[in-house]
Amino acid sequence: GENVEQHPSTLSVQEGDSAVIKCTYSDSASNYFPWYKQELGKRPQLIIDIRSNVGEKKDQRIAVTLNKTAKHFSLHITETQPEDSAVYFCAATPRDFGNEKLTFGTGTRLTIIP
């Protein structure tokens, strides 16, 4: 089955600087890679996703890059703000009928230092 590793487990960044979180996956059949943000006591919420036919996707201050050959993908947050503080999870799935489950990484606790 799929195995997703995520690094670092904790990350502290000065407000205004950039943050990068990296994930690797094992199943070459995986073709959908979402990133979820989870604030304390709240539900995980999708912030950005990427499909395997795309190498990079950007949404305002958030970007995700995918390297299918190396089986890794990364989340980039620029111009960080205090409200970016949360736990971020990467995930991967083949997203084929009958095999839809998301396999999550262990999470990165991001702290933005004012």
Next chain:
Amino acid sequence: DTGVSQNPRHKITKRGQNVTFRCDPISEHNRLYWYRQTLGQGPEFLTYFQNEAQLEKSRLLSDRFSAERPKGSFSTLEIQRTEQGDSAMYLCASSQRIMNTEAFFGQGTRLTVV
């Protein structure tokens, strides 16, 4: 909030008791997923439904766990003879296959077994 709804939000039970959780997905979503999240970890897949059919079950789902989605709408997750190791956040998510949408998560049910 018209998103995924889970009840109860919190449940404290004595070891050996049975508990049942309910999930109401977003109304037009035909896929429903159950995940379990322990402190400091990412959500772990338990099972998922396409309409009323249970298509996949994780080996994490021992024979003490059973999930149903009788009419393809709401779902229940029952844990029999609870153990302390069952203490976790149980998350439900839903998505729409045809539209290939993201999985939306509910707020979760936090189970504490004492």
